[in-house]
Amino acid sequence: MSFLHDRLSIEKPIIQAGMAGGITTPELVSAIANTGALGTLGAGYMGASQLKEDIHKVKQLTDKPFAVNLFAVNLESYSNEIGNMQRFLNRFRNNLGIDAGADFVKVNDYLQEKIHVILEENIRVVSTAFGVLPASLVERLKENDVLLIGMATNLDEARELEESGYDAVVAQGYEAGGHRGTFDVGKYPNGSNIGLHVLLEEFLDHLEIPVVAAGGIHHKKQVDALLAMGAEAVQIGTRFLIAKEAGTNAAYRRALLKADTNSTKITKVFSGRPARAIRNKFVKEVEGSGLTPLPFPIQNQMTKDIRGAGKEFAIADMQSLWAGQGVGAIQEEETAVEIVESLTGNVNITEA
Known part of the structure; x- marks a missing residue:
């Protein structure tokens, strides 16, 4: 799990999904980051000033790395x-x-302005949904050593992310809540509906970059099984909706x-x-x-x-x-710490 530890600088194989719309409060993101997992600000619908304000609040609550999630499309x-x-x-x-x-x-649309904030605030990880960022923005982020993680719901999308210079891809299964990252909803009107286990296996067989698993994950047994299959980490959204800090x-x-x-x-x-x-x-x-x-x-x-x-x-x-x-x-509301610990057994990557 060198990608997680050496490049993302996290200790637990858990990434909190970048759920846009006010769910990912600074309190939630920082609490998850403080456990050694990766918290994510869901900035898809935010303006630049709100993003900057939330980043500052997270930084006041943690000195750990965290990510910002963006929509790759022009809104x-x-x-x-x-x-x-x-x-x-x-x-x-x-x-x-x-x-x-x-x-x-x-x-x-505030994508350009949000990229400026991300670079100004020295955010180290950016995840994207609904496509691939324009080549000029990918280049700009990479020049500033920002790690890029993209959501994909089929192999063609994953390959496009890899070829565009992304550092990792999320295999987002049909089971996932909210919006999945399907690029072309004209071609796939109801999303590209492939179950997580089949999708993960296909990505692992055909991609060179690390793969993260997402979709319907809520229990440690699932986490362990997906990591055993070869996923570098799991991305979880629904379970964190009920976190007390959300x-x-x-x-x-x-x-x-x-x-x-x-x-x-x-x-x-x-x-x-x-x-x-x-x-x-x-x-x-x-x-x-x-x-x-x-x-x-x-x-x-x-x-x-x-x-x-x-x-x-x-x-x-x-x-x-x-x-x-x-x-x-x-079954119940829990703190972010309790959720992460229930998913990992309180074991760090370096101890596994």
């Missing part, structure tokens, strides 16, 4: 062809007592603890990209409307106020309850 988008979906979504807004949606949607709101937490193995499905209704979430009223009604969700990130921006109200009013049925297939195994 800059505009659309005024949203009438049918917006009118349908206004039914939810009316019930929630919030303003009707606008006639157009505009999404800004930014997960109370209604979301209750839904996670109530869910079982059959509670999740892949849906586009919240963001326009396929993502695994716990079934709720919003999923059922939008999917049953006959309307096609707008492409990401337009649909994501359109539902943002509804999801925000669901969080504010503690209504789980109006939130995007991202969760992996292992959610049914989560």
